[in-house]
Amino acid sequence: YLFDSDSDRVSLLQLFHQIYKALTPGGVLIFDIVEPGQIPPGTITKGFTEGDDWVVLVEKEEDREGKVLTRRIITFRKIGDYYRRDEELHRQRLYKAKDIAMELRQIGFRVQVMRRYGEYNLPKARAAFIARKLK
Incomplete structure (x- = not known):
């Protein structure tokens, strides 16, 4: 959300790096985004x-x-x-799933992009991520 003036792509990448460092091997980050095309x-x-x-x-x-x-x-x-x-x-802010997945992989996560949480289908132009720290 854009209520925070410091919320931008750079701060999002910094957050992903911090989460990666904080997770133990096998740790998981699960979240979803809204994409363009709503x-x-x-x-x-x-x-x-x-x-x-x-x-x-x-x-x-x-x-x-x-x-x-x-x-x-x-x-x-x-x-x-x-x-x-x-x-x-x-x-x-709207992000493309392929871009976020690529950035997570560059950090070191193994990434799965989904259009559902279990049996629940996500609304149009939404993507969920399961990002796992391997090492």
Whole structure:
């Protein structure tokens, strides 16, 4: 996420190096990323999810050139007779799975890229990684 102004590719690689050094042989790093291609170019998508006493509205926009996904999330929760409204703005850096896998391998990890966690298929343009320290 881009709430941290120091969040960039260099700091991500430094983090991967630190994790590699901290792991014992056989240790595993498991994580997932969001890739470009979340939504069609030049569009904004809107959707919602609801329950008995809540609703979440989501608006997504992707800056392909800047490699950033912006999600505007509005939540309504029923509290007594009223609804409470909250709003969040998430900006997330987009990475390509092949690039991240290559960088992890260069550090020394054995890498498996997946499009699912077990039986759970990941949403479109997402990738999961199992990175294992061998030595």
